[in-house]
Amino acid sequence: MDSKGEKVFADKLEANDNVILFTKLKKSGFVIDTPYGNYSPDWTVVCRKEGLESGAVGIYFIVETKSGKLGKDLTEVEVNKIRCGELHFKAVSELDKFNWVNSYEDFKTKFGVKDSI
Numbered sequence: 001m002d003s004k005g006e007k008v009f010a011d012k013l014e015a016n017d018n019v020i021l022f023t024k025l026k027k028s029g030f031v032i033d034t035p036y037g038n039y040s041p042d043w044t045v046v047c048r049k050e051g052l053e054s055g056a057v058g059i060y061f062i063v064e065t066k067s068g069k070l071g072k073d074l075t076e077v078e079v080n081k082i083r084c085g086e087l088h089f090k091a092v093s094e095l096d097k098f099n100w101v102n103s104y105e106d107f108k109t110k111f112g113v114k115d116s117i
Contacts (some may be wrong), residue, residue: 005067005103006042012104013045017116021046033085036077041085041098047113050056062089064100065100 001009001024013022017068032039043063064082068076076083082100089098101107108115 001064002042004069006065008012008067009043009104009107012073018047018050018114019045020048032079032081032085032088036080036084039081039085040064045111047111062096062098063107063111064098065101066102069102083106 002008006024010022010024011091013019024043025041027040028038030040032041041062042065043061045061046061047061062085064085071079081092085098089096097111099110101110106115
């Protein structure tokens with residue numbers, strides 16, 4: 001992991017009964033080409049459909065962690081790469097969800113994931 005924040009995030013994913021599988025993506029292993037340089041999201045997370053607050057069909061999440069940062073703290077390049085990631089995954093499938101988070105709690109809120117079924 002790239003930071004203490006990512007370790008905390010991974011530990012909390014591991015403890016969530018709704019998370020079936022997650023993996024830290026290797027830098028340059030999965031790359032989205034953007035006008036701002038190559039961009040590699042941090043995580044893939046697969047959750048049980050029943051573990052989502054909305055009962056949504058989508059269970060596959062791509063997550064960018066910016067531990068402890070607020071939107072105003074992101075650099076212009078980070079904001080633009082994240083936006084390119086959003087557009088990329090929207091074009092791939094409406095079932096895949098992408099967003100950036102600053103904590104595990106932010107992940108649960110933005111993706112609507114419960115701690116347990």
